[in-house]
Amino acid sequence: MKVLVTGAAGFIGSHVSLYLLERGDEVVGLDNINDYYDVSLKEARLERIKAHPNSDKFTFVKMAVEDRDNMPALFAEQKFDKVVHLAAQAGVRYSLENPHAYIDANIVGFMNILEGCRHNQIQHLVYASSSSVYGANESMPFSVHDNVDHPVSLYAASKKANELMAHTYSHLYGLPTTGLRFFTVYGPWGRPDMALFLFTKAILEGKPIDVFNYGNHRRDFTYIDDIVEGIIRTLDHNAPANESWDGKQPDPGTSKAPWRVYNIGAQTPVHLMEYIETLESALGKKAEKNLLPLQLGDVPDTYADVEALVSDVDYRPKTTIKEGIGNFVAWYREFYNV
Incomplete structure (x- = not known):
């Protein structure tokens, strides 16, 4: 196949590009490198892709979507x-500071x-x-068959809007579309604004870490x-149509159109303090913690x-927290020569 991967210089996009190249697909990677x-x-990350043995099948395009x-x-x-x-x-918190960026990139x-x-x-x-589309929903575990009409951040609202926009195109034009609701992705080559990256950097530098909701978060x-x-x-x-979909009792997760949304998570929520303890063990160093209240736009679990x-x-997700954090710490030490 020939596949367009947008966000190819990003955390998930770079890993997806490498996987596709590994199996022999042709990849056009797009990113604006903001x-x-x-x-x-x-x-x-881009250099890593270009170093792959099948890099002759990779083309990079610098462009904003x-x-x-x-x-x-x-x-x-x-x-x-x-x-x-x-x-x-x-980013949920950044959407409070720069809302127009979310309309430009995520909607336009x-x-x-x-x-x-x-x-x-x-x-x-x-x-x-x-x-984040689950917003104020407190029914656990989050199901694609749940209503998601109460976002608590503009980022979440933009993602819900994407699902609605995709459904319109699936319905009108028969375009198969699938939305994946990611649950707190972590690992090597991750984003510096994510908790694991921030915590690791601060602990190694002997600085305190900010722990929101007083550490009472649970994250999948x-x-x-x-x-x-x-x-x-x-x-x-390819996203299939649900032929048994009933407009009188509409299922939010499927449609008569070729449209789907899925949760993609580990299905094993972990208490934030346990996550931090696992990181401390991998680093061989204790964290000094600033316990802070829940931030605006965040959800507890x-x-x-x-x-x-x-x-x-x-x-079938199979990577344990201990294994995943260990892999991240090993990458971080090597990449930043710590």
Whole structure:
């Protein structure tokens, strides 16, 4: 296949690009290399892709998905078979400071992706949604069959909007679309604004870590390799229509259109303090903790019901927290020579 991967210099996008190259697919990686976080890390991820033995099948395009003038030409010229759309303005807390960035990248950018798919016979669009769409929902575990109409951040609202926009295109144009609600992804080459990265850096530098909600969070931490496996399995399984879908009792997770949303998580929520203790053990060093209240836009707990993904593509997350954190710490020490 020829696959467009947007956000190819990002954490998840770089891993997905490598996986596709490994199995022999042709990959066009798109990223605008913005400075939301350390540009040198993004460039290092790209260099890693370019060092792959199958790198002759990789083409990098520096472009923002919200570039309405150039995105149509990219689709028309490259003739992709499928699209993995991972580019987005990420971060719940940053959405409080710079809301317009989320409209530009996550709404306008997604519109450009949908239009590119519509006009170029794309076989399947798989795109990043987020566990944040569950917002004020307190029913655990979070199920794709739950209502998600109460987001508590603009980031979450933009991801819910993506799901609705995708459904419209699946309904109107028969475009198969699948949204994946990621649950706290972590691992080597991760994002510097995520907790594991921030905690590791601070602990090694002997600085205190900020622990929000006084450490009473639970998160369904999901290792990057398990996430990538789920993405690829989903990409290879075009979203089907649910012929038994009933408009009188509508199921929020399926449709009569070729549209799906799935949770993709480890299905094993971990208490934040346990997560920190596992990191301390891997680092061989204790953390000094600043215990702080719940931040605006955050939710106390996340817990994924992934049965739909297991049933449809045989998704089986298998990486333990101890193993995953150990792998991250080993990468961090080597990459930053600590």
